[in-house]
Amino acid sequence: MTDSLYRQLADEILQARAQVRAVEPFSTRYPQLNMADAYAIQSRVNQQRFAQGQRLVGYKIGLTSEAVQQQLGVNEPDFGVLFAGMELRSSQSVPTADLIAPKAEGEIAFVFKKDLTQADLTFSELLSAIDYFQPVIEIVDSVVRDWKITIVDTVADNASSALYMLGEKFFDPRGVDFADLALTIRGPAGEVSGRGAACLGNPLNATWWLARKMAELGTPIQAGQLVLSGAMAPMVNITAGAEIEFDFAGLDRLKLIAD
Template sequence: MSDALYHQLATEILDARTRAVAVSPFSARYPELNVADAYAIQSRVNAHHINSGKRLVGYKIGLTSKAVQQQLGVNEPDFGVLFSDMELCGQDRVMTQGLISPKAEGEIGFVFKRDLLQTDLTFAELLAAIDFFVPVIEIVDSVVKDWKITLVDTVADNASSALYMLGAKTFDPRGVNFAELRLTIHTASGDVEGVGAACLGNPLYAAWWLARKMAELGTPIKAGQLVLSGAMAPMVAIQPGDEIRFDFKGLDVLTLVAE
């Protein structure tokens, strides 16, 4: 694909985000686009943000469900980046007027105390590098109308990431069985249940995959950066006036209030 098309679609994404309007799927308009093309578009969007003064503070992992991977015809997750202005804290409200069609997911976030430079990083090395973990609500939002996305669409659009909300409590990872961590999302229309094993069998496995992938790409995860390891439960829609509680059993309860 041509660099001109990458630039065109990156500009379209930036404009859609600025105006909070949806666009038709890129994959439908340009069926020749592949995953490499989508990451090339994502990188141009990210470069624009960095050139505009935004600071990269971490990464998010998507498509950690095997069922969703099979649905989209892929055999590994995808990833996007986190910038400092995407962070919300517990007292912050989600301002929906600046978003297109937001949804929320409950995840485990890992923060690292050293750079993860090795393409052959061992699982033991990953464990030794974790500083702490924290429950997180990720607010995802697609520029594609009605969430009619393929893998190409979500990758180009920063893996559909918009904002993330951190809990105030942090936790020592030693002795924690992350696969068995449980989450209940309390919404006005009912509860949604999830478990850590939904993330590639274990949120640690998802983080391990990303650490090796980013080292391979020459952009390794750095000390102090945050990694969102993937949704523990199905995402839930967000509407103005919603108050949605994410109960990470035995850890913390985070409340998302939308305006």
């Protein structure tokens, strides 16, 4: 594939976001695209965002469900980047008019107190590097019409990440069984629930994978950066006027209010 095609598709993603309109799947129009191509497109999008003055503050992990990985024919998660302008506080509403087809996921976010530079990072080194964790709502959105995505489509589109919402509380990770953390989501469509084990068996497993992957790519996770570790329960649709509660049992309750 050529750099000109990567830049063409990156421009298309940015324009679709700016105009709040869906496009046809890249994977259908360019069936030759593979994962490496998709990350190259994502990189071109990020380059333009950096040029606009946007600031990198962390990463998100996607495809942490083994069932979804099998469905899309991949054997590892994917990742996208978080920019400072993507952050919402729990007191802020979600601007649905600026989004194409938003959905929400409940996750655990980790923040680190030192850089994770080793491609062979051990699990114990990962644990010792965590500063604190927070429950978080990730607002995902796709430029691809009707969410008819393949792995190529979602990776090119920043792993379908749009915004994220943090609560006011943060927690010490020591002694926490992250696999057993429970989440209940209540909204207009009813109630869904899940646990940390839905995220590659444990949110720490997904975070460990990302830390090693980013070090291998030469862009290691840095101190103070945020990592969204992946969905604990099925994602739910966001519609204008909706109120959705994310009850992280024993930790925090976050309420998403959509404009």
